[in-house]
Each structure stands twice: as C-alpha cells, then as structure tokens.
Amino acid sequence: MQTFEPGESWMWDYRTDDYTEGPELAPAVHHPLDQPTPGPEGHVPPNWEQLLN
Structure with missing residues (x-):
C-alpha cells in the first residue's frame, strides 16, 4: 500500500507489518x-x- 497524500511517499508491507x-x-x-x-x-x-461503523 502507498500513501495518496501530497508530499508523502511511504509504502506499507502487510506481510511484514512494517514500512518498506x-x-x-x-x-x-x-x-x-x-x-x-x-x-x-x-x-x-x-x-x-x-x-463510522
């Protein structure tokens, strides 16, 4: 997964449960x-x- 927010570029790895x-x-x-x-x-x-539910 990657952020959509302007000025951010982080990615998330669900397999390792950490940034990547x-x-x-x-x-x-x-x-x-x-x-x-x-x-x-x-x-x-x-x-x-x-x-929110």
Missing part, C-alpha cells in the same frame, strides 16, 4: 489541495466520526 521501500509508482491521485478533509465542506455531518 518499493518501486516508483505512477503519480497518486488525491483530493484537491484546496478541499478540506474528510470531505467537501458543508457536506459532512459534524458528528461524522461517531457515524
């Missing part, structure tokens, strides 16, 4: 830099964390 080096992958597609997380502003309920 890996091949250079195609550029990641991420949310627009001006878009807040966890989602579009005004469209995420204030209690979104409590709604």
